[in-house]
Amino acid sequence: MSSTIIGIPTARVTEGYIRLRMLTQVQFDQAELFRIQTQLSTGHRFEVPSEDPIAAQRVASLQSLLQRKTQVKTNLGTNQSYLSATDTALGNISDLLTEVRATALGVIGTTATDTQRNAAAQQIQQALSQIVDTGNQKYRGRYLFAGSDTQVKPFRATTDGYVEYLGDEGRIPSYGDIDQLFDTNVNGSEAFGAVSEQVRGIDIQPALTYDTRLADLHHGAGVTAGSIAVSDGHSTSTIDISKAETMSDVAALIRAHPPENRTLEVEVTPTGLVIKLNPNPGGGFPPGQDNLSVSEVGGGQTARELGILRPKGVGVGPLVGDPLDPAVRSTTALTDILGTRAMAFVHVGGRDNDMVLDAKTNGETTSDGTLLNGVTVHFVGDLPPATDVIVDWAPGIPAAGGIPGAPGTITVHVRAGETRAEQVIDAINHTSGLPFTARIDPSESVLSGKGMINPLPADTQTAGGGGEDFDQAAGLQIVSRAKTFTIDVSAAATMEDVVNTLNGAGAGMLAEINQDQTGLNLRCRTSGSDFMIGENGGKTATQLGLRTFTGETLLADLNFGRGVNFHADQPGALQPTYDLSIHLDDGSVDGVTINMDLSGTKTIDEVCQKINFLGGGMVQAGLNTFGNGIQLINTTATPGTVSITCDPMSTAAVELGLVPAGSTSSTSPVPPKASVQVAWGANSGLFFQARAPGEQGNVQVVFVDDPALHGAVVPKAVAHYDPVAGQLIFQIADNETTANDVMLALTQDVDANAAFSVAPDPPTSTGAGVVSSTTVDMTGGEPGTLTGSDVHPLETDSIFNALLRLQHALERNDNAEAQRTIDLLDHRTVNMTFSRAELGARQQGIDVMNDRIDIEEIDLRTVMSNEYDADLAEVVSNLTARQVAYEASLRAAGAIYKVSLLNYL
């Protein structure tokens, strides 16, 4: 219905017109009246948004905002209750701690009786169990201190007397406003210190691979999506990198969009990208004018983040990109850490035929010294029609004894234009002794190497090998809860496998990839127990930076910070001073005794160096091969036992772990001597043994047939000892010489007889059996080794740790330990105070947010009311006005209708 009154025609006024006009008028007026009536009844200025679309849009968005603020208020309310429950719990613990402290102080270092101390210990134990209960408090279905794993009961008192934290260090965020998060929990690690701060591993330097995701570059900071511009100095190509997921994609994209009329090769080396400009095939520009450059597009930063920003160009190139520092991820392969493999990139024209050769191991050489860098990959197209590919490997000269050696050559014989890349790859991977594997270049692969080798690629050299392989075979040892756990990571393939193995070992440890994504953390979540991480015969723990007892360990940190006290440092010590004397059994009657003053050393390395120096080459100090501690090896010619006697004025030997606490001396076990049993037939068995312990006894016993001895009467055997080659050689006549002849021969050679003894085996053997050519190894010869203990235990600095240790200290009446644990307790109490203060601040923050939301809500409602609500006074006056107008118009219409000529006829 029209809301406008139609105009009056200039010509005539007719009945129909009057009717039309009156009807329109009545409709309009009544519609207006009802509109006003609706405004009055609903209180809204409009009912349907189209009546005032712009205001309606504003009202709708305000309504939506208010709905969302309602949820925010719910969030604030719910989480305020969590936080106050947390606060109450922490308050209770604080009170308990104060009580415990007072009780403990009352019995430490005083004349308190055992009964009193035990009572105090008892009280501490009770407090401990109360705190564990409080730590396990559940509120509204949530374990308050379990971190983000809220369904796990966070604290467990183990049967062997420790407290284990099973929660995580996660935070639970909630929305305190649209787009604003706040944390709603305090985890057990923050509040109780339930996870140890140590050990945080070192940067394990993961290598860049074709599969490395761009998001993982720069330690996980990633690469900004954008474009780069690549130029050869004449024309420029803009390449959009935003769709790339991995380095392989980047390489493929750059390669696919070279500057006009040019081709590029892109390599993903273990550190960064390498871009090569292929020679101009058309020869349009002299090569000297080529200038390969990479610059940003539109103020982006993609090129810089890919490490290839070279706006001024690198001439003919190649452009070697900056290191990209990929992050350590759970999927990072263990072969890609700690070092890089030598690689060669074989570029062949055409598609699906570029190859990458990788060394099988990290490093510059293989374990036997074969050089991995600089190996030439040479292609020859010289094969007859029936043969597709032959690979020759010339290993070059291995590096040995400081002589650099020479790199080898891989020669690949192919039929140019007929051999496929996949055949070459297969052949390389099946070449025995070749320390390289080949694969198709993933950034060029279409069907995994169906492309032909045509034309023959230019010679290329391997490069980039460095660092070392991860020692997976040895594994590591964890000492925790007074048990030693040997962790075997030999089956692991990825970092996650290592983490899983460590977490699944039941050692009460928490393994995780660190926050910076550079390495591994191995932290202890058991309280009350010492923990140590050591080697298991290799270097696994050291490589990951997890070993807790290293050369760099400060003496001051040993023994829970009590350090090492040298004789010389004691007040009034008279010169000369000694800390310990080392006695070495060198085969002589008295052996060698060396007094050692170890003062002035600061680290374990310095201690070892000083022992080695003072030992004059007769003793070698170093870190234990298994577990942790200092080991002393007898390096005399006949390395028997090693003993240490403490100087009465020095506790250093005990504090260094060389002598057990409570003793004044220690002696290594008698070292085993090398030996071997060999037998040919009945009564031919022989038992060889070195006369002295030590590794030099581990020689080969070689029986060689000497034609000259055949038929001879005497001698039937000749012995000879070659210490340089490590061989004890017997010249014999096969199947003629008897075991007795061999024994006789040994006694007849002075050198051999001095070093080795031989006896029939078993002792009842007659020795009449004949022998023949063979070689056996003598094994088991070791020098005397004194293995020290680990005096650098770590602990989880938690409330539970302090209380458990305090309890035990009181039970043992160990005042020094009790005092230390009181300090630990104080430290934790301070931390807890911080936690509570932070909690209080958060609660206050919620109050502030709540107030702000309330005010905002009022503001929003006011604004909405202005837009949406009808002004009653205005509406009522509109109604009155409209009514009056309506009445007047009806009156006028009536009057018009009444007057007619007919009235006057």
Add this chain to the structure above:
Amino acid sequence: MSLFSSIQTAGNTLRANEIGLQVVGQNIANANTPGYIREELVIAPAPTQKYGNLLLGMGVDVQAVVLKLDDFLEQRLRGALGDQANNDTLQQTYAQLEALVGELSDNNLGSSMNKFFASIAEILNQPESASVRNLAMLQGDTLAKGINSMAVQAGQVRADVNTQIADMAGNINVLTEKVRVLNLQIAQAEGGNVSKSDAVGLRDQRLQALEDLSKLMDIRTMEQSSGTVTVYVGGDFLVNEGMARMVYADFSSDRGQNVATLKIAGIDATIDPGSGQLRGLIDSRDELLGGFLDKLDVFAGTLAFEFNKVYASGQGLTGFSPTQAKPMTSQNAVDDPTEPLNAAGLPFTPQNGSFQVLIRNKQTGLTQTTNVAVKLTGLNHDTTLDDLKQQLNNIPGMWAQITPDGHLQLAASGQDDEFAFGNDTSGVLAALGINTFFTGSGARDLAVNAEVRQDPGKFAASRGGIGKDTANAVDLANFLDRPLASQDGASIGVLYDRLTSEVTQGSAVAKASADAAGTFANTLNGQKLATSGVNIDEETIRMLGYQRAYQAAAKYIAALNELMQILVSL
């Protein structure tokens, strides 16, 4: 010249005035008849007679009864009526749509969305609570059903409009038939210009019929010399003289609905209505409702895909542990498992990226993560569903196969294994419909995934592993405001605002246009009434004039009669 001839003249006068009164009577009688055209008597002095050298008037001559009609105005009025009907129809549709959207009410889609995302925010408050996750699932379900029902209702309105369009064929045919019949009658009555009078009554009816027809669609008329009119719509005639072409509804399918197109029988030409109610209905159906349904579809599809893209990177309180006997099946299928995934016929398009598969041992709680590459650069071998299946099968603990109809099926191969997904940068999980919250790709089939419905604990709130944290829920709760790259940075909230504000603005514009068109039509109608309408006072004045003239003529006859008497009595 004779007295008789004078009497004859007077007789003419009487007859003329009688006819005049007749016309006045007719006008008065039809003063209130809608569509009635005022009649007017055309009279002229009768021809003169030569009498000697005198020329004498022979009285009055009734020439014709004509209709007072402005043809030009009539044409304009028809156009205006068509526009009015067109705009009114559009406005009515908009009003229905506006009611459907219910922008200012408390239970519109916007509220459902707010409630849904609020319920996800609630998961952050109580991550451990299965009932809170259940609520989130239910709110998601409500939202999905709200969108379904809006699509169904808008579709219903559209179907109703379509029915009106189909029915309109009948209305048009009735009117054209009427015009055709009247054409014949008028031609007969007027005798092809033989009569000078208009075929009153008949022409009124025909005008009314044409006016009614013009309300339905834009017509063009041309009056022939015989008095018949030819009615054109577009370039084709509907009525020509005594012939009319029937209109029929031809049905086809559009947006999953049956739609009618009006065509002219015989030549099968589609009617282009130009304006009028038919235009309004067609525009309502095709542009307005069809467009709205399209946008709602895009909105629902974007919501599903974009939400799922974030959701699919998360893990629930528990992982998936379907068996090979009863595997988990992807919601969406590819047409060809050997085609790259971005060209394999999935409803959503994945891009180059990767995702992670997490295999968790339920006994030890340890998780094994595997990266699955989705190569879609177009430069190397692009990943197909077959490749994906292969990669998944290579993961220890995972089993995958492709059904003959192109669905991917997954199962945990070990009894203690459960699996979950993470960090999907490719969107392939959302595109395939694996580990998604929503299923479906449009407004009508949007629903909550049965996996989540059966076990709301599977709601993927975590990102750090199965049941670990709430990092994914943090993003999902804020999804309403998350800028979407696929929508040029617009968020789903902005998309919804656009959808509703287009309806609101369109409705407001339609209302204003309808108002304007109505006013214009009324103004023209007023002008028409000014010309063709009856004014009683005017008629009264005429009546008095005829009356007086009649009296005078009678007196004149009386006077002549007296003269005749005198002559007779001589």
